[in-house]
Amino acid sequence: MSIYYDKDAKGWKYHFQYQRKNYKSKKYKTRKQAEMAERRKRLELNGNIITLSKLVQMRLDAYEFQGQMQTRAKMEQLYRCRVKPFIEDKDVSLYTPQDILDMAEHLKAEKPINELEKPMKKQSNNSVNTAVKRLGVFFNWGIKRGICSSNPCVNFEKLNYKKPEKVYWTEEEFNNALNNSDPENYKLRTQLELFFWTGVRRSEARALQYQDLNLERKTILIKKHIVEDGGHATVPGRKNDSEPMMVLLDDSLVETLKKTKERDQKIDGFNEDWYVLGYKNPFSISTFTRNLDKLSEESGLPRITPHGFRHSHISWLISNTDLSLYEIADRIGDTVQTVQKVYAHLYPDNNIKVVNAINKKKKK
Numbered sequence: 001m002s003i004y005y006d007k008d009a010k011g012w013k014y015h016f017q018y019q020r021k022n023y024k025s026k027k028y029k030t031r032k033q034a035e036m037a038e039r040r041k042r043l044e045l046n047g048n049i050i051t052l053s054k055l056v057q058m059r060l061d062a063y064e065f066q067g068q069m070q071t072r073a074k075m076e077q078l079y080r081c082r083v084k085p086f087i088e089d090k091d092v093s094l095y096t097p098q099d100i101l102d103m104a105e106h107l108k109a110e111k112p113i114n115e116l117e118k119p120m121k122k123q124s125n126n127s128v129n130t131a132v133k134r135l136g137v138f139f140n141w142g143i144k145r146g147i148c149s150s151n152p153c154v155n156f157e158k159l160n161y162k163k164p165e166k167v168y169w170t171e172e173e174f175n176n177a178l179n180n181s182d183p184e185n186y187k188l189r190t191q192l193e194l195f196f197w198t199g200v201r202r203s204e205a206r207a208l209q210y211q212d213l214n215l216e217r218k219t220i221l222i223k224k225h226i227v228e229d230g231g232h233a234t235v236p237g238r239k240n241d242s243e244p245m246m247v248l249l250d251d252s253l254v255e256t257l258k259k260t261k262e263r264d265q266k267i268d269g270f271n272e273d274w275y276v277l278g279y280k281n282p283f284s285i286s287t288f289t290r291n292l293d294k295l296s297e298e299s300g301l302p303r304i305t306p307h308g309f310r311h312s313h314i315s316w317l318i319s320n321t322d323l324s325l326y327e328i329a330d331r332i333g334d335t336v337q338t339v340q341k342v343y344a345h346l347y348p349d350n351n352i353k354v355v356n357a358i359n360k361k362k363k364k
């Protein structure tokens with residue numbers, strides 16, 4: 001590249017010829033900025049203008065190439081639903097911070113400038129913040145590859161948002177809900193026990209098939225998950241790791257799964273490819289949510305999500321066992337840092353246990 005430092009202008013510039021014409025740039029603070037500007041100019045001269053939609057597609061293709069299908073699906077869905085309808089598709093070098101502010105205002109007011117595929121639910125401030133943050137991920141990726149010269153999202157001032165408290169159930173609340181559930185709705189009872197006593201992620205639980213169960217050895221093999229992108233698509237590997245994970249089951253949960261399988265086996269067409277939380281196909285997310293919402297209300301308990309059961313399981317382990325953080329992290333297929341940061345303080349009983357331990361020590 002014909003990059004040079006202009007001592008008079010005190011900045012970096014590019015200078016090259018294309019089809020017998022000279023092209024010179026303004027000054028840039030750094031050599032890298034001048035190199036990226038030259039690359040963009042050459043792309044422009046060749047008729048290869050990179051628009052936002054093209055940049056997004058390039059990044060999505062890179063996610064797919066890297067095998068990050070869950071991330072690809074989330075980013076594609078976010079762009080399609082929360083970004084594309086609310087911002088003009090143009091050359092990525094032309095976007096300014098004002099474009100991002102306008103997008104945020106349109107998104108918050110639910111006033112798309114492009115046609116929506118389907119009506120949107122009201123967007124919270126957190127949803128708007130997330131949309132801008134994820135859009136910035138695309139621009140940052142483009143900067144590293146010389147496609148963009150700047151990220152217009154970087155100076156966006158986040159909208160006020162109060163993060164809701166994590167909701168979890170104690171063992172007593174879980175048993176209360178289980179006792180209030182319909183005995184004939186055996187799939188719901190299986191879902192409750194599987195979530196509470198394993199802490200398995202929703203996307204991984206939905207992907208469980210009977211072929212993944214070894215009830216004689218009291219194990220389930222988590223080797224795939226379902227990408228949530230309208231309908232379902234099963235992707236190999238756990239949500240955050242490509243390596244399969246074996247989860248040991250307690251005796252009571254094994255018995256529940258045996259009874260569930262026995263009832264499913266009586267249905268015509270049953271085979272080992274059937275889903276534990278479903279039949280020929282896994283239950284939809286709306287089915288999961290609807291059943292939990294109804295049960296929570298009937299039991300007089302705080303509304304809980306499938307991920308809330310993961311909090312519940314880990315908190316139960318912390319409060320009722322002597323397992324180390326390493327052992328708990330291994331159990332749930334997460335990092336020690338995550339367990340220490342997110343889960344160790346969920347149960348209010350923890351402070352009581354600390355005080356009791358101090359009192360016991362002082363009495364000696």
